[in-house]
Amino acid sequence: MAAIQYPFLVSSPGKVIVFGEHAVVHGKAALAAAISLRSYLLVELKPEDDSSVTLEFPDIRLSRTWSIKLLPWKEFKRPSSVNGKPEAVLQLDQDNVRLLKPLLSDISPDAPEEQRRVHQSAAFAFLYIYLSHAHAEFASCTYTMRSTIPIASGLGSSASISVCISAALLLQAGIIRFPTLFQPGDDGNDSLNTVNDWAFVGELCIHGTPSGVDNTVATHGRAVLFKRTQPGKPPLVTPLHTFPQLPLLITDSRQARSTAVEVKKVALLRETQPAVADLLLDAIDKVTEAAHQLMTAPDFDPTDERSIASLGELVRANHGMLVALGVSHPRLERIKQLVDEAGLGWTKLTGAGGGGCVITLLANHINGDGLAQLMESLAGEGFLQYSTLLGARGLGVEPQAKKRQVDGNTGIDSHFVECYPYCVRASFSCLTSAPPHLTSAMETVPAPLPHQTTMAPNLKELSADEEEAEWQDVTPLPKPDVPYSEDPAWSDVVPLAQDDGGPNALATIAYTDEYREATSYLRALMAENELSERGLLLTEHIIHLNPAHYTVWLYRSKTLESLGTPVPDEIQWLNLIALEHIKNYQIWHHRQTLLTRLQASGNEAILKAVLKNEPPFLEEMLDKDTKNYHVWSYRQWLVKEFDMWDDYGELEAAEHWLEEDWYNASAWNHRWFLTMGRETLPDSERKASDEVWEREYNFAQSAIADFHPSNEVPWNYLKALLKLRNKxxxxxxxxxxxxxxxxxxxxxxxxxxxxxxxxxxxxxxxxxxxxxxxxxxxxxxxxxxxxxxxxxxxxxxxxxxxxxxxxxxxxxxxxx
Incomplete structure (x- = not known):
């Protein structure tokens, strides 16, 4: 698999404790779940002559640059490796900590002490993981962190950030690979566990003694059940992969709190009233177990009002027990009162209590107006709200993150706003990816970009319509606002209807009115040989309706050539079409035409840049369908046409897909094409060496003996090798x-x-x-x-x- 392509974006969710707060401190179980508020880390290459690394964290006003060559590479103790992967680190190396202190001491010297401590903790986590996996010749990059998770609110912001840093650096170092990271099986699990292990290191840097739960949820997503077994030992963590996604309202009381103070309250109650305290803690444990059994049962239906009501009663009961333990606060109770009066769900505090946040499990029957009124009431009393999903997905990666200019945003903020809608839809779990049964209750609740966590005035919450408009900017949906017959821009065109053979036609195709009109205007343009911008837009519309229309592709190609449209621009648009219609053939013929035309133009620099980006895109396509004949055929055309036999890791890519599936005949065919196929081409004088032949023979035998003796494909591969050499x-x-x-x-x-x-x-x-x-x-x-x-x-x-x-x-x- 090819290396990660720049710029790339990683994201990770926050978390809430759903059940079991405080009881978990005393050996009971607790249940934590991911939420769709996320942190995002954008990684961009710097110019080649810049040998520095920069950490940008505008949400906390942190910006810091270090010279890569001046970092303590020789002195820093890197982790030992097992099978090519670094071993997990359960505690920080104190020699490494001392090495990093001078690099942190002059960070934000004029900032308030608390802010300076936050800055140093973030930089400490980044540098510790960076030095553990990078090297003195590592790519010079800028790492820009943005977060929609309120900081210091008990929602796992630090763990989310640590997961982003861990994943980004492990991807760059080649320790984990995309998309293997997200594929089922041992490889994917091992990679995610490696990310989780190093996110825990980030938590060690920030918190000193983390439980490991927050980073586990932020990596794997969904939910976990965890329980402390022995003092000083890691908790027992059980991932809940079938945890349902549920609509959740998080309300920040904006009341400062201290976890240590609240924990001491419960400890004191156990000293003074041990029977009462233990009874409450045991009851909380039973509620947690009941909730776990309910939500993971085969018959639990998130669309069923009774199922949600049963879960809601457990939420209410857990809160009541926490109140009895003395860890609530009047502002938390006021939030609960407002929600109860609205009758929209069930509310409890989350985390240590004494302030911080409360969570509300929303009922299925609510409507957008009722929720909007509740949020207005909460805002009127100074509370902050975040509409989100419970049970969100974990780590997300977007290679070659698309960039689009957004008016009013520049630099860091433009990158974030540009990537945001794309990432939400493409690979990250936010409100727009909610299951269908959640959308009616949440349709008026935007994916939150909270104002208080950004300095950019134009980085704002998006309404559903605004977000759809943003998404259409990067998705090929060029449907006109009005019919062509009513558009003044087309008033000079007389459409040509399709001739199906007159009124007694044997069989007419029942086209939609939209398609029939669009193609009638296309015929008119073709009849006049009009090659124009409006014709180009018309082809986009028709291709959206029917991407298999061969004549439209030919006309589009001719129009592009006439207008002199840059090939890279068309390739970028074509990539989006290909990802939406992965089985379409015309896409690949059109692509061949574009590259052939670019080659004939003699512009070597642009051709080289386009060719360099082709293999990563083809890998993305194959990740969606590993046996896509059109993709493999195009790949072979690319290799043959541009003499890429030994370039861009083609053989490595073929081997990767074989390792994923030894029965993939397309990957075997591509391997044959790369190693032996050249000598079978017409007029070819190139013959594979005996060493290459022997290597391929042994490779096929190993594939049979070590993996699948009954796999027909490598046996045929062996027979073809013998025939090629007349053996x-x-x-x-x-x-x-x-x-x-x-x-x-x-x-x-x-x-x-x-x-x-x-x-x-x-x-x-x-x-x-x-x-x-x-x-x-x-x-x-x-x-x-x-x-x-x-x-x-x-x-x-x-x-x-x-x-x-x-x-x-x-x-x-x-x-x-």
């Missing part, structure tokens, strides 16, 4: 016999392809009668036991041998 098929006989034990009959066959190969070897034209008898026996086994679907074919193969007798398995084994 006899009998060369494979010892290897095939390894998978066949004739003494055990049917049970002794470990590979159907091996059985077929042996049969073909014994059935060769120059074989004697005894060998052909063995072949008939093997073909009979294929016919009756191992490949009955092709029984007629195997019977036909037997008749072609002209042998009237066969050998029993014992005799065949002796002959073999």
């Amino acid at each position: 006899p098929l009998a060369t494979l006989k010892p290897f095939a016999e390894f998978f066949i034990d004739m003494n055990r009959g049917v049970e002794g066959v470990r590979s159907r392809p091996a059985l077929r190969v042996l049969a073909e070897i014994y059935a060769e034209d120059d074989a004697d009668q005894e060998s052909k008898g063995i072949a008939v026996t093997l073909y009979k086994m294929l016919e009756t036991q191992f490949d009955p679907v092709r029984a007629k074919y195997w019977r036909w193969r037997q008749t072609q041998l002209g042998v009237t007798t066969t050998l029993k398995p014992e005799a065949a084994k002796a002959s073999v």
Whole structure:
């Protein structure tokens, strides 16, 4: 897999404690879940002559740059590695801590002490992880952090930030790979666990003694059930992968609180009233377990009012027990009162209490107006609200993050606003990706970009309509606002209707009115040979309606050439179309036409830049469909046309997709094309070396022996290699016999392809009668036991041998 492409964006969610606060301190279980408020880290390359690394965190007014060469690379103790991955770090190396202190001491010297401490903690976490995985020749980058999570509110902002830093640096260092990071199976889990381990290091830098729960939720998403087992030991954490997504309102009381003070309150109650305190803590534990059982039960339905009401009662009960423990606050109770009066859900404090935030599980029956009125009431009393989802997805990555100019925003803020709608829709879990059953209750609640966490006046909350408009800017949806017949810009065009053969046409296609009108205007333009900007927009509209319309693509290509539209601009638009219509063929023919035209123009610099970006995009396409014939065909055309046989890691890419799925015949075909296919091309004088041939032969044998002996594709690969070098098929006989034990009959066959190969070897034209008898026996086994679907074919193969007798398995084994 190719390296991550710049600029790229990573994101990670915040979290709330849903059940079990305070009880967890005393050995009980608690349940924490991810929320769709997120932190975002944008990583951009600096100019080649700039050898520095910059951390930008405008939400807390932090901006810091260090010279890469002056960082203490030799003195810093890097973690040891196991199987190419750094070992988890459970505590900071104090020598490393002392090394970093001079780099932190002069950060924000004029800032208030509390702000300076926050700045130093953030920089400390970044530098510790950076020095653990980077090196003196590491790419010079700017790391820009933005967050929609209120800081110091108990919503896991520091863990979210640590996950972003960890993921970004591990991706850059090549320790984890995209998109393997998000693929099911051991590789994906191992990569996410590596991110989580190093996010915990970030939490160690910021908090000193973190529980590890916040970073786990921020990495994996959804929810976790956790419980402390022994003092000083990590908690037992159980991921809840089936945790449902639920609408949640978070309200910040803006009341300062101290976790230590609230924990001491409960400890004091246990000293003075142990029976009462333990009864309450046990009851909270039972509520947590009941909630866990309810939400993970197969019949739990988030769309069912009774299911949500049952969960809501547990929310209400948990809050009442926390009030009895003495950890609430009048401002928290006022929020609960306003929600209860509105009748829109169930509310409890979250976290330590004594201030901070409360969460409200919203009922299914509420409407947008009722929720808007509640939020207005809360705002009127000075409370801040965040409409979000409970059970949001975890870490997200957007390679080659798209950039678009947004009026009024420049620099850091423009990057964030540009990326925001794209990331929300493409790979991150926010309100717009809510399940259908949530949208009616939340349709008037925008994805929050809270004002108090940014200095940019134009970085604001988006209404649903505004967000849709933002998204359409990066999605090919060029539908006109009015019909062409009512648009003054098209008043000079007389549309040409399609001729279906008159009133007695045999069969007419029932096109939509929109499609019929658009194509009638296209015919008019083509009849006049008009090659214009409006014609180009018309083709976008028609392609959106029907991307398989071959004539439209040809007309678009001709128009682009006439207008002199830059090929990179068209490629960027084409990428979006391809990602929406991954099976479309015309896209790839159009792409070939564009690159051929660019090559003919003689502009080597632009051609080189476009070609460099092709493999990463093709990897993205294959990630959606690993056996997409059109993508693989285009990839081979690209290699052949632009002599990319040895460029951009083509062989590495083919090997990656084979490792993902050894049965992927397209990946095998591409490997053959790269290694052996060149010498089979017309007029080719290039022949693969004996070393390459031997490597490929061994590679195919290993794929069979180590992974899937019954995989037909590598067996065919071996046969093709032998044929290419005019080697006899009998060369494979010892290897095939390894998978066949004739003494055990049917049970002794470990590979159907091996059985077929042996049969073909014994059935060769120059074989004697005894060998052909063995072949008939093997073909009979294929016919009756191992490949009955092709029984007629195997019977036909037997008749072609002209042998009237066969050998029993014992005799065949002796002959073999």
